[in-house]
Amino acid sequence: MNIDLNENHEELRRRVREITAKYPDEYWQDLDENRKYPSEFVDELSRSGLLSVLIPKEYGGEGRSLTEATVVMEEIQANGCNGGVCHAQMYIMGTLLKHGNEEQKQRFLPKIASGELRLQVFGVTEKHTGSDTTKLRTFAKKVDGGYLVNGHKFYIGRGQYSDLMLLLARTTPIDEVEKKVDGLSTFLVDMRKEKGKSLDIRPIRTMMNHSLTEIYINDLFIPDENLVGELGRGFRYILDGMNAERLLIASECVGDAKWFINRSVEWANQRELFERPIGQNQGIQFPIARAYASMLAAEMMVKKGCAVFEAGGNCGEEANTSLLLASEASWEAANVAMQTYGGRGFDANFAIERKFRETRLYQVAPISKNLILAYLSEHVLGLPRSY
Ligand SMILES: Cc1cc2nc3c(=O)[nH]c(=O)nc-3n(C[C@H](O)[C@H](O)[C@H](O)COP(=O)(O)OP(=O)(O)OC[C@H]3O[C@@H](n4cnc5c(N)ncnc54)[C@H](O)[C@@H]3O)c2cc1C
Secondary structure (H helix, E strand, O other), X not given: OOOOOOOOOHHHHHHHHHHHOOOOHHHHHHHHHXXXXXXXXXXXXXXXXXHHOOOOHHHOOOOOOHHHHHHHHHHHHHOOOOHHHOOHHHHHHHHHHHHOOHHHHHHHHHHHHHOOOOEEEEEOOOOOOOOOHHHOOOEEEEEOOEEEEEEEEEEEEOHHHOOEEEEEEEOOOHHHOOOOOOOEEEEEEEOOOOXXXXXXXXXXXXOOOOOEEEEEEEEEEEEHHHEEOOOOEHHHHHHXXXXXXXXXXXXXXXXXHHHHHHHHHHHHHHOEEOOEEHHHOHHHHHHHHHHHHHHHHHHHHHHHHHHHHHOOOOOHHHHHHHHHHHHHHHHHXXXXXXXXXXXXXXXXXXXXXXXXXXXHHHHOOOXXXXXXXXXXXHHHOOOOOOO
């Protein structure tokens, strides 16, 4: 395993900044106020190839490493934009790349790489079963030539702004499998012709602008050729992709923390009260410095996690720790920025309160902090399983 601490991937960061510079605070504030999706931003990112850096070159992507993908996500956040509107493409892709067959890769990857197809929906969570994923009820019944799916997916991001969905559904009832992780399968669903028919997608309003939806699935037909990997092993594929997902989202949190810290420093140096900048007071500068230290620790853990992943090792410990530390670091930095800005922290004319709302998510989704701690307790420390 090799971690190059001097490699900052400046060329990749510059490409991201060239795009993020066109989408300033006002753009995001307007969308936030009107609960609109940033289509222009996502289209431009897709066309630039930055959302498909993980797709191998032979399928039209850039064939880059997970480290480089985390750099893209971090830089988007560090410049005040919100990668949460399109990050799913990066981590959903892993299942297709690793477990999809050659025909599926040829059929989907070049179009995803060019931006012609949007792979933004990850249909896992359900209302009644929440974190207890293996109990999910959406069922795909085998029929002639494919599967007929019925069920309901809850808290699904970007349901209205994607062409494809990676769906996790039961294909064998839970009481007929030896292990509850078995009998679940992953499918690539072409949503385009199904919206308003077998897919009834309804928006859910959240405290931040996230394009969250619930999806009612009524007699959705999925052809055999859209089953990804082996029947019944889908949950294992999802688990398999979770380390990359955790590292990518942790890097977004690191980016958020950097953004909050930079804005705090800027404001603390600029705002003068009692004949000096407020940043001259230790009560203002120490919390910023502490948030910076938390961000650095999280950033280091993301780098280590990516290095273990790229060396082919099991990075469960590092990936989970990264997301825990990074989501706490971004939240700490968000609170510090609120305090540093005083009343302006709450003022929607400044971007702090919007980012504050956005970054809070990552302690709950894609996985809540408790389940990360449960993983570390059981799988790393050898404590009894608690759930
Ligand atoms: C904005 C947003 C976007 C999302 N996007 C997607 C998406 O695109 N696709 C998708 O599939 N899902 C998505 N989700 C769902 C998300 O993954 C879940 O909300 C999350 O996993 C928690 O599930 P839940 O909300 O049902 O909470 P619950 O499972 O009901 O849990 C509630 C609380 O109880 C805690 N808890 C539960 N069991 C235990 C235990 N054994 N020990 C300790 N604590 C426990 C949890 O940690 C949590 O804090 C999204 C959610 C949000 C809010």
